[in-house]
Amino acid sequence: MAENKKVVVPIGPYHPLLEEPEFFELYCDGEEVVDVEWIAGYNHRGIEKLSESKHWDQVTFLVERICGICSTSHPIAYCNAVEDLLGIEIPERAKYIRSIIGELERLHSHLLWVGLAGHFLGYNTVFMWAWKYREGILDMFEMITGNRNHYAMLMIGGVRRDIEDEDIPILQNTLSEVKGKIQMLTEAILDDPVLSARLKGIGTLTKEDIKNYGAVGPVARASGVDIDVRKDDPYAAYNLVDWKVITANNGDVFDKAVVRLLECFESIKIIEQCLSAIKGKKGEIRKEVREIPEGEGIGRHEAPRGEVFHYVRSDGNTSSPVRHKIRAPSYVNIPTFKASCIGETISDVCIILAGVDPCYCCTERISVYDKEKKKKIYTFEELVKKSIEKTEKIKKEIGKEGKLWKKLF
């Protein structure tokens, strides 16, 4: 294979295409890309390990820092996991508020992607317009939570802040304004002949590819696989409101854009229903949680990029999780480049790589380097082996297998 690999065109570690440090090596034959390698691990922060030294309540805010864009997805999944461990049901009002926050985040994240995709294509007008429209949503966030980002709304057993009744008409107004703007943007993008020529038929992922790579979220839905945690395993208020899963059939970059843009309208529909459901009513917004018993729990949330998964285990004695496992959607979405990029041109590969809406800070895994020799010490296989060994050791230490282990194996 090595001798066939032609010129290496680097994308990263610092490249205007991607905002985060990661490295794609494109092996090119002229403009055509014949192979792609991906090197990550520039920015591993060890959040799983860190959360084992924090209090249960603090972890909610720690996991918010995993990603700046989908910053409420991780807390929702984490709280779902802890509530699964506790076996409690949260109050209905808290469910609605969680859904509102989750969907607002989807809106702003999708608009952010649309803008960035425009920028990557050299279409800076779309970039600026989409981000301008996103401002309205950030203002709504500021109104509800006090922050434009890192909302700190979630806590175990409910939410931290209530949405005031007098705010709701303003929120509804802003939402309908934003809806009109997104409608305009969607029409402009979907009817643009040059964008269609540029995006249709590139980076196609078939249903088979989606299954092989286990891709999730809009990437999977663009290929006609209608997986969505909100429908498949409802949490928060998603089974209390009326909405549908958006899918497309072709699986190319254009369809990914279509799915994301149309999902915005579903999100607006959900938020509108949630707002009118809590309007004029009073209710509890959280359930008191005193202590976390021994046990384990899993929580999932449909983040803007797909399913995010959290696993927590408590030993009942300490005030922090003994194990906290996180899997972000980009971890399964990014590797699809093997199926979608090879055979395309450099220009197309750039937008295909961005088409899965990659979030590298969620995805980063540990890599161990020798500073003097500038060489990797552990290969991927060795790290996996070490991980399995550690799991076996922990199982022995605990002396018994948890309920989830029994369920899974």
Added chain:
Amino acid sequence: MSVLYSFSYFIFSFVVLSIIGLFVSWIDRKITARIQWRVGPPWYQNFVDIIKLSGKEILISENSNKFMFIFSPILAVTSSTICGSILFLVLRKNLGFGGDLILFVYLLTIPSLSIILGGSSSGNVLASVGISRELKLLLSYELPFICGIIIPAIKANSTTSLIEIVKFQEINGSNILSLSGVIGFIVILISSIGKLGVVPFDLAEAETEIAGGALIEYSGILLGFYKLARAILFFVIPSFIVILYLGGTPLNNFLGILIFIIKYFIILILITLIRNTNPRLRIDQALKFFWGWLTLIGIMGILFVLTGM
């Protein structure tokens, strides 16, 4: 004496063209900003950019061919300045010589060629991708561009002198007022966007794909020279189109100059609007577009002008 005169004329036109070019580039940037709901830079932004670049360190990579690396940006700026000074001669002094149209076309390819030279001497992988694109683009837009030039040349009784074309339009009205003129105007406008290297034909630089392409290794005043050459072309190419298609007003009084400026801005705004409402094309799409549709339309225009339409 005459050598000294020519040299001082060159320096004079370099300074004037730089000021005009940087100013019109600012107008382009400002319109772009307003379209995108931004405030945009102040009027002196491009000037301070160049001043800042001239104070920066010039980094030359070890793999590069040092002479070509330094020589190419100077070549770019020189050739675009000569283009501009020919235009000045034609516009202000009604001077010219037979065949200056052909010289002009040659000189306009030199900035692109110098980008190719500079990029290939820098020894960077991304630059090599950039120059391969620039080369393909140069080959592709040159054909419709020449179609667009031939049409007014045939109209003005098959001349190769710019001044003849100007005089022809003074007597018979602007070239754009006929069918072949409209076709030629559209063809030359679009292919000149390719020549200017802005979106949708900025493939050679394509910041988000190949991080600046051919210019990736350039820094300091050498990069500044390329920016200057680009800025001067931003004045020269639209003015060239004005001369070829929208002429007809003598420039010997204030009104004539004002009308020329208005015509120039119409073309500048058209280019700015096109670049803000389109994404970047792929290289194969750009080639197909230039060699397919645009050349066909251009040849149609030539046929029309030959039949007198």
